[in-house]
Amino acid sequence: MAEPRHFDVVIIGAGIAGASLAVALSGNGLSIALVEAQELGARALPQGCGLSDFDPRVSALTPRSREFLQKLGAWDAIAAYRLCAYQHMTVWDAEGTGQIEFDRAEVGATELGHIVENRAIVHALLAQVSGASDIKVMSPAALQSCARLPSSQMSLELSGGECLQADLLVAADGALSRVREMMGFTCREWDYGHRAIVATVEVEHSHQETAWQRFLPSGPLALLPLPGAEGHHYCSIVWSLQEDKVDEVLALDDEAFCAELERVSEARLGAVLASSRRFAHPLRQRHAVDYVQPGVALVADAAHTIHPLAGQGINLGLQDVAVLAEEIAAGHRSGVGPGQLALLRRYQRRRKGENLMMMSAMDGFKRLFEQQSLPLRWLRNVGMRRIDTLVPVKRQLMRHAMGLR
Ligand SMILES: Cc1cc2nc3c(=O)[nH]c(=O)nc-3n(C[C@H](O)[C@H](O)[C@H](O)COP(=O)(O)OP(=O)(O)OC[C@H]3O[C@@H](n4cnc5c(N)ncnc54)[C@H](O)[C@@H]3O)c2cc1C
Numbered sequence: 001m002a003e004p005r006h007f008d009v010v011i012i013g014a015g016i017a018g019a020s021l022a023v024a025l026s027g028n029g030l031s032i033a034l035v036e037a038q039e040l041g042a043r044a045l046p047q048g049c050g051l052s053d054f055d056p057r058v059s060a061l062t063p064r065s066r067e068f069l070q071k072l073g074a075w076d077a078i079a080a081y082r083l084c085a086y087q088h089m090t091v092w093d094a095e096g097t098g099q100i101e102f103d104r105a106e107v108g109a110t111e112l113g114h115i116v117e118n119r120a121i122v123h124a125l126l127a128q129v130s131g132a133s134d135i136k137v138m139s140p141a142a143l144q145s146c147a148r149l150p151s152s153q154m155s156l157e158l159s160g161g162e163c164l165q166a167d168l169l170v171a172a173d174g175a176l177s178r179v180r181e182m183m184g185f186t187c188r189e190w191d192y193g194h195r196a197i198v199a200t201v202e203v204e205h206s207h208q209e210t211a212w213q214r215f216l217p218s219g220p221l222a223l224l225p226l227p228g229a230e231g232h233h234y235c236s237i238v239w240s241l242q243e244d245k246v247d248e249v250l251a252l253d254d255e256a257f258c259a260e261l262e263r264v265s266e267a268r269l270g271a272v273l274a275s276s277r278r279f280a281h282p283l284r285q286r287h288a289v290d291y292v293q294p295g296v297a298l299v300a301d302a303a304h305t306i307h308p309l310a311g312q313g314i315n316l317g318l319q320d321v322a323v324l325a326e327e328i329a330a331g332h333r334s335g336v337g338p339g340q341l342a343l344l345r346r347y348q349r350r351r352k353g354e355n356l357m358m359m360s361a362m363d364g365f366k367r368l369f370e371q372q373s374l375p376l377r378w379l380r381n382v383g384m385r386r387i388d389t390l391v392p393v394k395r396q397l398m399r400h401a402m403g404l405r
Pocket residue numbers: 012013014015016017018035036037038058059060061141142143144172173174175178196198238281299300301302308310311312313314315316317
């Protein structure tokens with residue numbers, strides 16, 4: 001049998017987290033493998049600007065994430081494809097008159113963030129990967145098994161039978177991480193009993209480069225601005241609903257779905273004229289108790305999944321990637337291998353607190369807006385109106401959400 005191929009770092013999963021980690025590690029004198037279960041052929045991005053040409057999965061990227069993607073050399077391709085900078089955010093409560101407005105001018109920024117299609121981010125990162133001689137891409141190849149050898153190296157078997165060895169195995173394989181499961185990482189998790197419906201919709205009026213979010217007792221609804229075309233105005237929606245309501249809404253025909261969306265969005269953008277196919281994603285909050293073991297590290301959704309209401313998931317994930325890459329590169333320069341526990345623990349220490357804080361805040365918001373009791377609804381509305389007038393508090397909230405320190 002052939003000797004297993006050895007790499008310094010093997011990354012499982014070439015989503016946004018895995019692909020960005022490979023690029024961030026490249027050029028440091030390490031050998032890297034990027035293993036992806038799906039075919040990663042050079043599929044071109046759709047150039048049309050019709051409803052079904054948009055990826056139904058989009059991310060609201062913070063300025064901090066944009067900076068990181070710029071550093072990786074991927075941002076120019078993302079911007080050249082298409083994105084929508086949003087200058088403003090309107091958040092309102094369905095139960096009363098509470099509303100908060102956030103504007104880029106209040107923090108002296110050129111924008112609050114950018115709405116980008118997920119596949120455009122991955123595409124730009126993979127273009128960087130393909131130009132790197134120190135990254136070996138294996139796709140389609142799924143991780144089948146992994147184990148720690150007595151030498152403390154990691155041994156992996158891929159679908160197709162290929163065996164690899166690695167000093168460090170990185171799980172960037174998403175919320176249902178097989179690495180996390182196979183290596184016995186413990187997670188704290190809770191099911192919200194909600195799913196999020198995502199789709200692209202055409203609306204009557206311009207979105208005014210604003211991210212709109214309405215808190216309903218059934219869950220938040222977000223209308224995120226997308227680039228328009230010749231008088232057509234598009235938004236990407238993320239509509240969280242209780243489990244027992246989702247199938248009902250998914251079963252509506254296009255006309256009834258648009259009418260229902262128009263009703264729950266209070267027609268803030270006028271009529272909802274058309275919708276793409278709808279998809280639903282289960283919403284669970286999950287946080288690994290430890291992100292690392294000797295020779296293994298979890299990043300992004302493999303380490304934590306967060307309610308999408310504030311669009312922070314991959315923004316936190318990209319910061320995990322940035323810090324892990326920084327620690328590995330610094331370790332390599334001083335002769336410390338990437339799988340050493342002390343090095344990995346530094347990564348965990350630097351990331352866990354921030355992730356936990358954001359996850360708790362999002363969970364708190366979600367629960368607060370679900371409350372139906374009259375005194376709480378009153379307090380919530382008064383609170384929102386009050387915060388809207390407190391510029392320093394708003395500025396602080398915005399800076400935090402934008403990833404600015
Ligand atoms: C409805 C919704 C809206 C969201 N909106 C936002 C937002 O606005 N802003 C934001 O920051 N975040 C948002 N998020 C969160 C964000 O989408 C995730 O944090 C992000 O996609 C996670 O990226 P990832 O690379 O960690 O995992 P994934 O994107 O899940 O990628 C994992 C990759 O690993 C591969 N893989 C899995 N198992 C194996 C295996 N055994 N072998 C090989 N490969 C494997 C998969 O094929 C996949 O390509 C949203 C999430 C949801 C559900």
